[in-house]
Amino acid sequence: MVFYFSGTGNSRFAAERIAKAIGQEAHDITVYTKKKVPPVFIEGGAYVFCCPSYMSALAKAITDFISWASFPKGSKTYFVVTCAASMGITPKVGAELCEQNGLDYMGSAQVVMPQNYIALFTTKQKEDNNKIISEALPVIDMIAETVKNGEKLEEKKIGKIEYSVTKWVRDVYYKDFMKTKKFTATDKCIGCQMCVRICPLNNISMQDNKPVWGDKCSHCMACINRCPKDAIEYGKGSVGKPRYKGPEANLE
Ligand SMILES: Cc1cc2nc3c(=O)[nH]c(=O)nc-3n(C[C@H](O)[C@H](O)[C@H](O)COP(=O)(O)O)c2cc1C
Ligand code: SF4
Numbered sequence: 001m002v003f004y005f006s007g008t009g010n011s012r013f014a015a016e017r018i019a020k021a022i023g024q025e026a027h028d029i030t031v032y033t034k035k036k037v038p039p040v041f042i043e044g045g046a047y048v049f050c051c052p053s054y055m056s057a058l059a060k061a062i063t064d065f066i067s068w069a070s071f072p073k074g075s076k077t078y079f080v081v082t083c084a085a086s087m088g089i090t091p092k093v094g095a096e097l098c099e100q101n102g103l104d105y106m107g108s109a110q111v112v113m114p115q116n117y118i119a120l121f122t123t124k125q126k127e128d129n130n131k132i133i134s135e136a137l138p139v140i141d142m143i144a145e146t147v148k149n150g151e152k153l154e155e156k157k158i159g160k161i162e163y164s165v166t167k168w169v170r171d172v173y174y175k176d177f178m179k180t181k182k183f184t185a186t187d188k189c190i191g192c193q194m195c196v197r198i199c200p201l202n203n204i205s206m207q208d209n210k211p212v213w214g215d216k217c218s219h220c221m222a223c224i225n226r227c228p229k230d231a232i233e234y235g236k237g238s239v240g241k242p243r244y245k246g247p248e249a250n251l252e
């Protein structure tokens, strides 16, 4: 089975392409997490998890999902991490996660896709993103081929120091920096509620026809990038930057 967590569509895109290549469908993990009942999967065959890299490793949404749901013991498990530059320490985090959950770790692969972290970094113009996506296609196809053949993904070794320092930074970032205080809706907001519908954590509600943010946020950047009116800002950090609308919109 192929699962994904995705804010702006990069990881969904990779998951759907891999699923298609191996004759399956891709499943959004938030369909399960929003129901709040841990699912039990009994399907045989490989399990593939696609998600973004958040702070130098696979998104916590996926690691939490794997620990929360049940999978057949010993299932071959692959991680596919979309990122702007690097999947960081994913290989070690993924291997540990598999060990804790009785899964057979088959490796992790990174797919470089457009940057979506508009709150912190500079997002690119459409033409630059098109080039990045085109270059990602053969990488995704190679991963799909490896999964299809039941082979292991090649990955680099993660050193002990790199692992512990990165893990510490990640924990601090998740705890102290993934906040919503800086999100605001500007006068461009038309009250369409798209941000409410697409938030994977159900963290946005409407008050007086404008969105308000709760405190359960993974900083996935779906709301701010995908608002049809570009009416959301993150403090001053996002002002004037191009919004990343996802691979399909980009390739249109
Ligand atoms: C909170 C956050 C943290 C990120 N951290 C990293 C990172 O450590 N390394 C990296 O290469 N890209 C990082 N990115 C960029 C995303 O991993 C990348 O754009 C990804 O493809 C987005 O996937 P999605 O469209 O499926 O949400 C980060 C993005 C966000 C929103
Ligand atoms: S998606 Fe944009 S326009 Fe629609 S309600 Fe949210 S902020 Fe307003």
Ligand code: SF4
Residues within 6 Å of the ligand: 007, 180, 198, 199, 200, 201, 202, 203, 204, 213, 216, 217, 218, 219, 220, 221, 222, 223, 224
């Ligand atoms: S509120 Fe947070 S989790 Fe929800 S869409 Fe916005 S950035 Fe993502």
